[in-house]
Amino acid sequence: MTPPLGIFRNKRVLVTGDTGFKGSWLAYWLHYLGANVHGFSHPPERDCDHFNVLGLARHIHHTDGEIRDYSQVREFMETTRPEFIFHLAAQPLVRKSFREPKLTMDTNIGGTVNVLEAVRFTPSVKVLVTITSDKCYRNKEWCWGYRESDELGGKDPYSASKAAAEIVYSAYQDSFFAGRPQFGAASVRAGNVIGGGDWSTDRIVPDCIRALQSGKPIVLRNPQATRPWQHVLEPLSGYLLLASRLYEDPAQFRGSYNFGPDSREIHTVEEVARALISVWGSGGIKIARNESDPPEAGLLHLNCDKAHHALGWYPRWNFAKTVERTAQWYKSVKEGTDAVALTRRQIIEYMESSP
Incomplete structure (x- = not known):
């Protein structure tokens, strides 16, 4: 990994949503880098969640809190x-957004407003990275990747909430943060992420792993839908x-x-399901479309030229390694491997990989 990550050593870093899937991986990685990590989030939902199996509360300063x-x-x-x-911190599930649209909006839009407003009055903050989603783009089902300048929007509550969060971030950036000395802010959008320790409902990998562990076939609602799969x-x-980079040069980045x-x-x-079955060593697939299911995007991916050229960032693990490392995490932990050691080993392996 590039030398700039040494900048986090002994820095006070806040991760909202640290009990979530992505948040727990990020909080542990920052801890590994020597940061003084503080987490603010709801308690984890399940005993088997990544946050709990890592014993992350022993490694960072976590506080149960309400982002709303x-x-x-x-x-x-x-x-x-x-x-x-x-x-x-977010309500991260598309299907749940149909069941609880107000909760989704209050969390994803209102929670972002609360963070941005609090940052206005917290002079210690030098860098803010607001995480939204690739679903913030108005999905036109076209074959090329969305650029950062493309139209925002969403037909479902989740996508709309993420597009709105981006608009809110942009307004705070232009109205309050642009002239703030030595302060850098950015919003980031990523596609579907997979990796060990995610047990959320209505997500393809946790659903597959639950089926594989129970010896039941994997049930797919929309098998031909494509996603930009990447390891977390x-x-x-x-x-x-x-x-x-924002810490070094806020205006440029x-x-x-x-x-x-x-x-x-x-x-x-x-293809994801079949790759997981291959690594797991057993399992089958059952197609079960339901007309009453909420609509899902069929084609959605990102153009990452800006990250490539401005930051020198490139993905390091291909699809095969991504699925292999994901399945291995679940299988190894099930067989008794220490989750902390395994998570740390995968982080080190990733840091030592070449793009």
């Missing part, structure tokens, strides 16, 4: 005085690199960035 409560967010920032903030460490490496795999690494849901 501005007073809590501001008080937490005033107390911890972070220098870096990675804002990941891929976009996280981009967030960390971007944050280090502020803005929005996409982080996704090479266009040749885009695969269907069925």
Whole structure:
């Protein structure tokens, strides 16, 4: 990994959503880099969640909190005085957004407003990275990747909430942050991430692993849907690199960035399931379309030229290695391998890989 990541050593870093899948991987990686990590989030939902199996509460300073409560967010920032903030706290599930649209909007839009507003009054903050989603783009099902300047929007509550969060971020950037000395902010958008320790419902890899562990066939609703699959460490490496650049030169690197795999690494849901079965060593697939299911995007991927040229960021693991390392994590932990050692080993392996 590039030398700039040494910048996090002994820095106070806040990760909102640290109990989530991406947040727990990021918080542990920052801990490994020597940062003084503070987390603010709901408690983890399941005993088997990555945060819990890592015992992450022993490695970082975690506080249970509500991102929708501005007073809590501001008080937490005033107390911890972070220098870096990675804002990941969100309602991250598309299908849940149909069941609970208000919760989704309040969390993804209102929570982002609360973080941005609190940052206004926290002078210790030097860098803010706001994480949204590739679904912030108005999906036109076209065959080329979306650029950072493309139209935002969403037909479903989740996508709309992420597009709105981007608009809110942009307004705060232009209205309050652009003239703030030695402060750098950016928003980042990544596609579907997979990796060990994710047990969320209605996500392809956790659903597959649950089926494989129980000896049941994997049920696919939309097997030919394509996604820009990448290991969770891929976009996280981009967030960390971007944050280090913002710390060094806020004016040059502020803005929005996409982080996704090479266009040749885009695969269907069925290909992911079959690759997981191959690594696992057993399993089958059952196609079960349901007309009552909420609509899903069929084709969506990102153009990452800006990250390539401005940051020198490139993905390191191809699709085969991404699925292999993901399946190996679940299988190894199930067989008794220590999750902390395995997570650390995969981070080190990734850092030592070449793009």
